[in-house]
Amino acid sequence: MRYLRLAGGGGPEVSALCLGILPFGSTVDEETSLAVLDRFAEAGxxxxDTANNYSIWAPGGTxxxxxxxxxxxxxxxxxxxxxxxxxxxxxxPDPARGAEWxxxxxxxxxxxxRAGIEGSLRRLGTDRVDLYYAHIEDATVPMEETxxxxxxxxxxxxVGxxxxxxxxxxxxxAARQYAADRGLARYACVQQRYTYLQPRPGAGFGTQGPRGYAGTDLLDYIGTQEDMTLLAYGSLIHGAYTRADKRVLEQYDHPGxxxxxxxLREVARETGATANQVVLxxxxxxxxxAIPVLGVSSVAQLEEALGAVDLELDDGLRAKLDAA
Structure with a gap:
């Protein structure tokens, strides 16, 4: 396993892959969930990564x-x-705001x-969360309050x-500048949908809308900020890079x-890796x-992702991928 420090060295040391456990305990059963976590830890x-709403959309989910x-x-x-x-x-979900999520x-x-962190600490059985995210932009609340x-x-x-x-x-x-001007802790990590394929300009991703993808404006901004880390979710686009039964999301449906x-397939053949491993x-x-937030639902899928850690893309291969 490789390791790096979050927030440009100001945060904790973490593995180069992050395990996203959105479906664990709901659509991924307990036995499988624990086995994946065990193997992830064994591999270093x-x-x-989790959230206080995973997975309310699953049958019976809370x-x-x-x-x-x-x-x-x-x-x-x-x-x-x-x-x-x-x-x-x-x-x-907030029942006071209605019944529909x-x-x-x-x-x-x-x-x-405040209530959110108290609930998360109770469910996690800890007194501290290492990284706490504002999950989705809320234009109804003044940025200063948040x-x-x-x-x-x-x-x-x-919170760390x-x-x-x-x-x-x-x-x-804007939020980072406001915090910096007042000597407050500021957002140091951004978790956004990001993968090798690029969506159509303006394409929305369901509840996240267009802001749910890390576009060039966000990438350029993070690139200028030494204390920021990008975490990429949706990087394997639900298996569509390697599985014949999975279609590429329609947001990526364009000539490029x-x-x-x-x-990508050419580089995978040249390196003897899978397309998923090349993307990671x-x-x-x-x-x-960028730190990929892995969305896997089996130990086998995790094993494939772990193989990306030791895959080195030389300058020529990286330039080939970037130029496509």
């Missing part, structure tokens, strides 16, 4: 399932001290942020470092996609590395 994986499963795993294996835990607040998202008001609430959690020691997910690049920059897929290696080996 230390970074696990949003507690993923955090609770991670808490049970850490307690039963004695892994809390060796696990860097990331979770999120903002997209859990996502219209009833809880949002990012100060009281919600930034102040998150910074307060860092000041009291309940801060991040945001599914935010427009300008909103990330076939060209990039062709080059392309992310973690970038000039400013």
């Amino acid at each position: 994986g230390t970074f696990v 949003g507690d399932e993923s955090e609770e499963l991670l808490g049970r795993w850490m307690r039963s294996r004695g892994r809390r001290d060796s696990t860097v835990v990331a979770t999120k607040v903002g997209a859990r 996502p219209a009833n998202w809880e949002g990012l008001g100060a009281d919600t942020v 930034v102040g609430a998150f910074a307060g959690l860092v000041e009291e020691g309940t 470092i801060l991040g945001c997910s599914n935010h427009a690049s300008w909103a990330v920059a 996609t076939e060209r990039r897929l062709r080059v 290696a392309w992310l973690i080996g970038a000039r400013k590395p």
Whole structure:
């Protein structure tokens, strides 16, 4: 396993791959979920990502399932001290806002942020979250209120470092500047949908909308900020790079996609790797590395992803991929 420090060295050391456990404890059963976590830890994986609403869309889901499963795993294996835990607040259902999700998202008001961390700590069985994300942009709450609430959690020691997910690049920059001007803890990690394929301009991704993808504006901004880390979710596009039964998402349906897929397959043949492994290696080996948040549902899928850690793409192969 490779390791790096979040937030340009200011955050905790984490594995170069992050295990996303969105479906664990719901659509991925407990036995399989625990087996994947065990294998990830055995391989040197230390970074696990969840949220306080995973997975409310599953049959009977409440949003507690993923955090609770991670808490049970850490307690039963004695892994809390060796696990860097990331979770999120903002997209859990709020019954006071109606019965339909996502219209009833809880949002990012100060009281919600406070209640969110208290609930997450209880479900995870810990007194501290290493990385806490604002899950999705909330235009109904003043940015100043949200930034102040998150910074307060860092000041009291309940949270290590801060991040945001599914935010427009300008909103990330504005929140960081506001915090910096006042000496407050600021977002140091951004978790956004990002992969080798590029979506059509303006393409939306369901509830995340166009802001759910890391576009060139966000990538350029992060590239200029030494204290920022990009975490990439959706990097394997639900298996579509390698599985014949999976179609590429319609958001990537444009002429440039076939060209990039062709080059990706050529590089995979040249390296003897799978297309998935090449995509992951392309992310973690970038000039400013991105950390893939793996969406796997079996030990076999995890094993394939782990093979990307030792895959080195030389300058020629990387240039070939980037130019496609």
